[in-house]
Amino acid sequence: MRAPRxxxxxxxxxxxxxxxxxxxxxxxxxxxxxxxxxxxxxxxxNDKLLPAFSTMAESMHRLAFTEDKRSGGYVFWQDTLSSLxxxxxxxxxxxxxGLAVGLPVGLYPGLRSLLLAVVTFLSIIPPLALLxxxxxxxxxxxxxxxxxxxxxxxxxxxxxVYLTTRAIPAEQITxxxxxxxxHLAVATQVVLPQVLPRLLDTVxxxxxxxxxxxxxxxxxxxxxxxxxxxxxxxRYLAMDVILPYVLWITLLGFVLDWTLRTIVARRFGWYxxxxx
Amino acid sequence: MSDATPNGDGAPFLEVRDVYKSYGDKLVxxxxxxxxxxxxxxCVIGPSGCGKSTLLRxxxxxxxxxxxxxxxxxxxxxxPGVDRGVVYQRYSLFPHLTVLENVTLxxxxxxxxxEFRKRRAEFEEEANxxxxxxxxxxxxxxxxxxxxxxxxxxxxxxxxxxxxxxxLLMDEPFGALDPSTREDVQLFLLELWETHGMTIFFxxxxxxxxxFLGSRLLVLSQYYRDDRGVSAERGAKxxxxxxxxxxxxxxxxxxxxxxxxxxxxxxxxxxGFDPEHLQHAREFDLAHPDSVQxxxxxxxxxxx
Numbered sequence: 001m002r003a004p005r006x007x008x009x010x011x012x013x014x015x016x017x018x019x020x021x022x023x024x025x026x027x028x029x030x031x032x033x034x035x036x037x038x039x040x041x042x043x044x045x046n047d048k049l050l051p052a053f054s055t056m057a058e059s060m061h062r063l064a065f066t067e068d069k070r071s072g073g074y075v076f077w078q079d080t081l082s083s084l085x086x087x088x089x090x091x092x093x094x095x096x097x098g099l100a101v102g103l104p105v106g107l108y109p110g111l112r113s114l115l116l117a118v119v120t121f122l123s124i125i126p127p128l129a130l131l132x133x134x135x136x137x138x139x140x141x142x143x144x145x146x147x148x149x150x151x152x153x154x155x156x157x158x159x160x161v162y163l164t165t166r167a168i169p170a171e172q173i174t175x176x177x178x179x180x181x182x183h184l185a186v187a188t189q190v191v192l193p194q195v196l197p198r199l200l201d202t203v204x205x206x207x208x209x210x211x212x213x214x215x216x217x218x219x220x221x222x223x224x225x226x227x228x229x230x231x232x233x234x235r236y237l238a239m240d241v242i243l244p245y246v247l248w249i250t251l252l253g254f255v256l257d258w259t260l261r262t263i264v265a266r267r268f269g270w271y272x273x274x275x276x
Numbered sequence: 277m278s279d280a281t282p283n284g285d286g287a288p289f290l291e292v293r294d295v296y297k298s299y300g301d302k303l304v305x306x307x308x309x310x311x312x313x314x315x316x317x318x319c320v321i322g323p324s325g326c327g328k329s330t331l332l333r334x335x336x337x338x339x340x341x342x343x344x345x346x347x348x349x350x351x352x353x354x355x356p357g358v359d360r361g362v363v364y365q366r367y368s369l370f371p372h373l374t375v376l377e378n379v380t381l382x383x384x385x386x387x388x389x390x391e392f393r394k395r396r397a398e399f400e401e402e403a404n405x406x407x408x409x410x411x412x413x414x415x416x417x418x419x420x421x422x423x424x425x426x427x428x429x430x431x432x433x434x435x436x437x438x439x440x441x442x443x444l445l446m447d448e449p450f451g452a453l454d455p456s457t458r459e460d461v462q463l464f465l466l467e468l469w470e471t472h473g474m475t476i477f478f479x480x481x482x483x484x485x486x487x488f489l490g491s492r493l494l495v496l497s498q499y500y501r502d503d504r505g506v507s508a509e510r511g512a513k514x515x516x517x518x519x520x521x522x523x524x525x526x527x528x529x530x531x532x533x534x535x536x537x538x539x540x541x542x543x544x545x546x547x548g549f550d551p552e553h554l555q556h557a558r559e560f561d562l563a564h565p566d567s568v569q570x571x572x573x574x575x576x577x578x579x580x
Contacts, residue, residue, distance in 0.1 A: 169366075169367040170338070171364045171366070171367040171368065172367050172370065174336065174338045174356045174362065175362060175364070175367070175368055175370075176370075176381075176385070177355065177356035177357065178336070178356050178357065178358060178360055178361055178362050178436070178439075178441070179358070179381055179382040179385050179386075179435070179436075179439060180357075180358045180382055180385040180386040180439065181385045182385075185385055189381075189384075189385065190370060193372045193373075194370075194371065194372050268372075269419070270371050270372055270419040270420075270421060271371075271372070273419070273421045273422075274371050274421045
């Protein structure tokens with residue numbers, strides 16, 4: 001009996017058909033936009049709400065490849081660089097601190113008694129509510145934006161590292177001790193290598209929150225950055241810039257996610273194979 | 277007692293004296309006395325929940341006794357350390373290390389990173405020797421998840437052997453294996469025991485496995501009676517302690533078909549697994565020459 005191609009529980013679309021199916025929604029979205037945009041522009045050539053693809057391309061070309069007269073740089077790349085730097089430093093620091101706190105707290109009962117309650121408590125504070133405090137104490141430039149991203153992601157990462165550490169069977173810890181491990185070596189040789197791939201996975205998932213805090217901070221106080229540009233352009237109803245920027249942010253997020261996923265799959269094959 | 281004191285200084289190799297273990301209100305181990313001689317393959321069986329794994333974890337140092345003491349070569353056991361090796365049913369291997377790295381791990385942890393780097397070739401040769409001995413030549417580069425259950429347990433044994441522990445503690449090591457694999461690894465363990473003269477403390481819930489492997493068979497059970505009255509809180513005791521065979525006499529699976537074997541299994545089953553069959557603590561069949569039993573005056577109302 002042949003499996004159906006498309007419908008039902010037993011469907012097995014081949015590789016080609018699967019690709020085609022996946023493309024359909026994208027084509028529909030782009031096509032739908034194009035039709036709606038053409039219809040509005042036919043009625044009013046100055047319509048700003050749904051700009052034509054050609055207008056978007058022109059605007060982006062201007063931002064990406066012509067020197068800005070005021071700053072002397074290329075606005076698009078400057079925005080991208082600034083945003084990625086803030087995101088990278090914020091989430092990167094959060095990952096390091098999350099590992100440095102979550103692992104020992106998960107492993108050593110004394111530290112757990114000392115820190116677990118306070119970490120859990122702090123993690124409940126909504127980071128955006130801290131933004132005014134950050135602006136007041138660190139000023140409105142780089143530092144407060146990075147600190148916001150850091151605070152917005154560090155607790156989730158810490159708690160996840162903690163839970164991952166706790167999930168390592170007690171048998172493994174005892175086994176390591178019978179093989180001569182010191183209390184420190186259990187952390188560095190047994191727990192750390194098993195937590196690392198999970199940490200990369202968690203960073204992947206946390207990047208979403210990272211972008212959120214990045215754009216929130218840039219929207220409120222900044223002089224460059226992808227979020228800053230979007231909110232600046234909002235004043236001029238410049239959808240021809242806003243839409244490509246949103247698409248660009250999505251693309252960057254996708255590439256970051258894919259990169260981390262590939263690292264986990266390449267470097268930690270055992271993790272992919274054994275996780276349940 | 278003579279077999280238990282090979283080093284001649286009067287201290288038995290492994291000594292469990294008046295050991296109690298309770299979790300909260302629940303008494304699990306109830307006044308356990310036990311001495312084990314060097315070189316013994318001591319199998320412990322009992323109904324589920326009788327505390328046999330608890331006893332193993334106490335000897336290992338993974339848990340603390342509620343009362344009494346446990347000594348190895350005269351010294352208290354303390355926390356888990358290199359003098360006691362362990363093989364669990366699961367989680368004995370580190371999933372992030374290759375088979376070879378798992379086996380050399382003991383060396384690496386013992387001598388430190390720098391020294392290990394210097395002597396790496398020597399240690400890997402040693403580990404490969406052990407892998408050859410457990411029949412896993414050529415699997416060193418794999419990760420544990422790429423091996424079958426039986427192979428994983430062989431690696432776990434090799435991993436423990438590399439530091440030459442005084443005693444190897446095995447907690448239902450073959451419990452998750454299918455029957456034919458199980459017989460293979462049983463024979464493999466007997467061979468290793470013979471060649472290395474190891475002392476093994478082997479916990480299993482499979483009576484036939486225990487009777488086949490052990491040079492000594494201990495039955496731990498909560499099904500017995502004593503003079504403490506019906507309402508008294510009781511934990512498991514050693515209700516039977518038998519010498520099975522001298523090393524080297526069990527190396528055939530045909531043993532399992534003999535009459536003596538089935539009779540032994542039947543007697544152990546009755547002593548430990550039958551809730552209706554309640555022997556008095558005074559009348560336990562503790563025939564093994566190393567067997568010791570000290571009953572409290574409450575347990576044995578006649579006193580002595």
